Every structure is written in C-alpha cells, then in structure tokens.
Amino acid sequence: DAKTTQPNSMESNEEEPVHLPCNHSTISGTDYIHWYRQLPSQGPEYVIHGLTSNVNNRMASLAIAEDRKSSTLILHRATLRDAAVYYCILRAAQGGSEKLVFGKGTKLTVNP
Amino acid sequence: NAGVMQNPRHLVRRRGQEARLRCSPMKGHSHVYWYRQLPEEGLKFMVYLQKENIIDESGMPKERFSAEFPKEGPSILRIQQVVRGDSAAYFCASSPNRGRGELFFGEGSRLTVL
Numbered sequence: 001d002a003k004t005t006q007p008n009s010m011e012s013n014e015e016e017p018v019h020l021p022c023n024h025s026t027i028s029g030t031d032y033i034h035w036y037r038q039l040p041s042q043g044p045e046y047v048i049h050g051l052t053s054n055v056n057n058r059m060a061s062l063a064i065a066e067d068r069k070s071s072t073l074i075l076h077r078a079t080l081r082d083a084a085v086y087y088c089i090l091r092a093a094q095g096g097s098e099k100l101v102f103g104k105g106t107k108l109t110v111n112p
Numbered sequence: 113n114a115g116v117m118q119n120p121r122h123l124v125r126r127r128g129q130e131a132r133l134r135c136s137p138m139k140g141h142s143h144v145y146w147y148r149q150l151p152e153e154g155l156k157f158m159v160y161l162q163k164e165n166i167i168d169e170s171g172m173p174k175e176r177f178s179a180e181f182p183k184e185g186p187s188i189l190r191i192q193q194v195v196r197g198d199s200a201a202y203f204c205a206s207s208p209n210r211g212r213g214e215l216f217f218g219e220g221s222r223l224t225v226l
Contacts, residue, residue, distance in 0.1 A: 043203045043217035098210055099168060102155040
C-alpha cells in the first residue's frame with residue numbers, strides 16, 4: 001500500500017480555517033485520496049475523497065496538487081467539535097487491496 | 113437508516129476466556145472490515161469479509177483470532193484464550209461495494225482483559 005506523510009499535530013483557533021497537509025509522493029494513477037477523522041473515543045468517520053480534481057462537501061474541501069503527490073484537507077471554519085485525529089489514506093480503485101491502511105494521522109487541536 | 117452497530121460496547125474478560133464481538137453492518141452492505149486499535153496507537157486492519165467469505169485476513173493474528181460473516185446475522189470476531197495484550201478497541205466498518213467509496217464505522221467494542 002502506498003504511504004502518506006502527515007504532521008503529527010496541528011493547532012488552530014475556533015472559527016479559523018485549517019489546512020491539513022498530506023504528502024503521497026508514491027501515489028499511483030488509480031489511487032484515490034481519502035480522508036477520515038476520529039474523534040476521541042469514537043470510530044473513524046469519513047470526511048472526503050478525491051482522485052484528481054478538487055472536491056467540496058458539507059464537511060470540508062480537498063485540494064489535490066496537479067502532480068497528485070500531495071493534498072490538503074481544508075476545514076473552512078474550525079469548531080471545537082473538529083478536534084480529532086485526521087487520517088489521509090490512499091485507496092486503490094481496482095485490483096488492489098480494498099482495505100484502508102491508517103497511518104498515525106494528524107492530531108488537530110482547536111483552541112476556543 | 114441505522115448505522116453500523118457493534119456490541120457489546122464494553123467487554124471485560126479474564127485471561128484465558130473467550131471474547132465474541134458482533135457487528136451488524138448498515139442495511140444493504142455486504143462488505144465488513146474489522147480493525148483493532150491498541151491504547152494510544154493507530155488503527156490496524158485485521159480482516160475483510162464479504163457474506164460467507166473471507167476476502168483478506170492478512171492482519172489477523174495467526175492464532176486465537178477468527179472472524180466470520182454468515183449469510184444471515186452479524187459478523188463475529190472471536191478471540192479465544194484472551195491475553196492482556198488483546199485489550200483494545202475493536203472497530204467494525206461496512207461498505208456496500210468492493211473497493212469503492214467510503215467505509216462506515218461503528219462506535220467500537222472495547223475489550224479489557226484482566
């Protein structure tokens with residue numbers, strides 16, 4: 001499985017935007033970029049995923065570099081409820097393992 | 113539409129006992145994944161099942177652990193002769209398709225071995 005690299009931790013203030021980076025220099029052409037988050041004492045929660053184009057949903061935006069070797073998860077206005085560990089994961093579209101391989105993720109702290 | 117249901121949420125076992133963890137996927141989902149999360153660590157893949165079939169068990173310990181997903185009923189993760197090192201949170205996830213889209217996770221079952 002292709003690897004991703006994320007900062008161990010980041011801090012933000014409430015109601016400010018947050019940009020969570022992820023490097024995936026060994027990404028293959030068919031790998032989707034998935035983001036999940038895990039709030040304390042809860043199961044992981046899907047946030048967003050994309051292939052080449054930037055993606056937006058009600059939770060966040062995903063900005064994907066043109067060469068696809070990096071991406072950024074954008075939370076437009078952080079709230080205290082966004083404090084979680086955020087995981088960037090590559091998932092093969094076909095022919096690869098269907099499982100998600102979680103790394104250590106980025107622990108986001110949101111200050112009031 | 114109910115989410116992924118796991119039970120029990122908390123389970124305490126003594127060393128040498130058996131633990132059975134159950135996972136009911138979301139309605140219409142026929143793919144189930146089990147993950148383990150040790151205290152202060154990340155999630156580790158254990159096994160991926162489709163109805164009546166084990167697709168990928170590359171993360172399962174070779175001994176004492178088994179999983180099934182019968183045609184009817186929930187998926188079961190079974191741990192025989194538990195040891196203290198089995199204390200962890202066990203998460204189940206389901207999806208409607210193979211290899212595409214998002215996984216929906218349950219709240220987890222927290223196993224404590226005394």
